Amino acid sequence: MSSFRNDQSAEILGSVYRNAEMAYEASGDVLKRCPNRKxxxxxxxxxxxxREVAAQTRSELVRRGA
Incomplete structure (x- = not known):
């Protein structure tokens, strides 16, 4: 059971990491086209x-050896 939870946690952390990276990249594309400074x-x-979320989740994945 513990291994199952660890696998699930690693899978969730991996998804969070990928989504944060994707959002970071996409927001950069949006910034290139945004004329409103505010x-x-x-x-x-x-x-x-x-970027912070991606770094935190990556660190946690490394810490867990995932």
């Missing part, structure tokens, strides 16, 4: 948060 600032702040 909105661009908000998108950039969210983009950095995606």
């Amino acid at each position: 909105l661009a600032g908000e998108i950039n702040a969210q983009r950095e948060r995606y």
Whole structure:
């Protein structure tokens, strides 16, 4: 049972990592086309948060040996 939970956790963390990376990349594409500076600032702040989430999940995956 413990191995099953660890496998599920690793799978979830992997999905979170991939989604955060994808969101980071997509938000960069959106920023290139955003003429509104205020909105661009908000998108950039969210983009950095995606990068942080990706880094945290990657660190956790490495820590778990996944």
